[in-house]
Amino acid sequence: MHSRRSLLARFAAGAGALLLPRSLFARPATDLIAPFGIGDTLPLGWSIASMSPLVKSASTLTLQHVDGRSAQVSVRRRGANAIGLAQTAKLDLVLLNGGAGVARTDEDLGRVILGLAAVVREHEHAG
Secondary structure, rough: OOOOOHHHHHHHHHHHHOOOOOHHHEEEEHHHOOOOOOOOOOOOHHHEEEEEOOEEEEEEEEEEEOOOOOEEEEEEOOOOOOOOEEEEEEEEEEEEOOOOOOOOOOHHHHHHHHHHHHHHHHHHHOO
């Protein structure tokens, strides 16, 4: 049997959840990079290895190269000012290389991230 306090707490938690946008609960992080998915092969020896769950409108995409290198890309909701290596209408793609925006990006990796953003951008416009 539940106490009145526990029932009120459950009701309050449920009512609070109703106020949050439905998209926070319904969409997996991989929807951000549609039409791509985990395991998809990208050009120049790269592939999509994994993608972390969404946290505060961002997810970390891990790319893997056939030579064993990996790269992390933060895929985050775009703000008023574009940041990062590539953008779409809704997203910024920021290479997490510890370079604070001044480190040199591997050219092939940069081309792959720009290409990924271009395809996602086309998908955003179509959908």
